[in-house]
C-alpha cells in the first residue's frame with residue numbers, strides 16, 4: 001500500500017502510536033538534533049517526532065518538520081506500506097526466480113505477483129500537488145524559509161539531510177535518484193555532496209565533458225517509499241522510480257519541473273529546481289557525518305536554484321546522522337533484507353547477511369554461507385568487494401550457516417574460536433568510502449576478510465574439526481515444558 005502524501009504517512013504513524021507531536025518552539029539550530037538523537041538512541045529507535053513549531057533563527061517556520069520517520073523496524077516497514085520488510089524481500093525473490101508456470105495455481109501466483117511489475121512504470125501527470133505554490137528567485141521566499149537543520153556544533157552551516165536528487169545521463173537520458181546532503185550557502189544556492197563513486201557524479205562528469213549546464217531537481221517528502229528508493233543499493237542503471245513503483249504496488253506519478261527539464265514526483269512536499277555549472281566547485285563542510293566523525297572541508301559542485309515549489313500542506317522531512325545507531329541504521333537494515341535475494345542469486349551459497357550498527361553500514365559485514373569446498377569464504381569476500389557499495393566493505397567476516405549473523409556476540413564467538421589469524425585472513429586493495437577518515441589517502445585503502453567457517457582438510461586443517469557443545473532436542477523440549 002502506498003501513501004498519498006508524507007503528511008498522510010505521518011498521520012498513519014501517529015494513529016499507530018509511532019509519532020509524537022512537539023508543539024513547543026524548538027530551534028532548528030542544534031536543539032532538534034539533540035531531541036532527535038535521544039529518540040534514535042532509545043531502544044528500538046524510539047518514536048518519530050513532528051515538530052509543529054520549528055524556529056529558524058528566532059523566527060517561526062511556516063512548515064512543520066518530521067524526523068526519525070523511518071527510524072525503527074516497524075516504521076521502516078510502514079514507510080513501504082508493509083507489515084514486515086520481509087514481504088518485499090519475498091517478492092524480490094519471487095521475481096528473480098520466476099519460471100514459466102506449469103500449473104494453473106502457478107500461473108495465478110505469477111499473475112498476482114507480476115502486478116507489482118506493472119506498477120513499476122511511472123505515470124506522467126500535468127498538474128501536481130508539489131507545484132501548489134511556485135517561488136522564483138527575486139521574490140520574498142527562499143531556502144531561509146525552510147526549517148533546514150544546523151545539525152552539530154562544528155557543522156559548516158545548515159544542511160538538507162533527506163533530499164532525493166534527480167539527475168539525467170546527458171547521453172542516454174537515463175534517470176538517477178540519489179541522496180546527497182546539501183549545505184545551504186544562501187537562499188538560492190547550496191552545495192551538492194555527490195561523491196566520486198556516485199551515479200550523479202558520473203552524470204556531472206559527462207555534462208562537464210560536453211560543456212553543458214546540468215539540470216538538477218531535488219524532491220523532499222512525498223511517499224517515503226521514494227525516499228527509501230533513493231538510498232537503496234540498486235544495481236547501477238536500475239531506475240529508482242521503477243523500484244519504488246514495484247515496492248509500493250502503485251505507479252509513481254511524475255510531473256515536469258517548472259524551470260528545468262527533469263521529471264519530479266507529483267506528491268513531493270517540496271521541489272528545489274536548478275542547475276549545476278560544469279567545473280564550478282565550492283568548499284563544503286565540515287559536517288557531523290554518519291561515520292560518527294566530522295567530515296572536513298572539501299570542494300563540491302554548487303547547485304543554483306531556479307525555483308522552489310511546494311504543497312500547500314507541506315511537511316519538511318529531516319534526519320540526522322552521527323554516532324550510531326541513528327535512523328539510517330533501520331534504512332540500511334531494510335536494504336540488506338530486501339536485496340539479499342539479489343546477493344543470493346549471484347552467490348547461491350549465501351544464507352544471510354548483516355551490517356551491524358557499529359560498522360556504520362559497510363565498515364563491517366557479517367555473512368553466513370553453506371560451505372561446500374575449500375576457500376569458498378574467500379570467493380564470497382571477493383565477490384562482495386566487487387558488487388556496488390560493497391566495494392567499501394572494510395571488514396568481512398564469513399561464518400557457517402548455523403551462525404546467526406544478526407547476533408553480533410555469536411559472530412564474534414565464531415570469529416575468535418574458529419580462526420588462525422594468519423591462515424584465515426586476507427587483505428585486498430579496493431576503493432574506500434570518501435567519508436572514511438582512516439585511509440592515508442582519500443578514496444583508496446585496504447580491506448580485510450576473515451574466514452571464520454569450519455576448516456576443511458583441503459584448507460590444510462587435517463586434525464578434525466570439533467562439534468559445538470549443544471543439548472539434545474529431547475531435553476530442550478522437556479525443559480521448555482518444565483519451565484512453561
Ligand SMILES: [Mn+2]
Pocket residue numbers: 176177199234235236237238240
Ligand atoms: Mn541509481
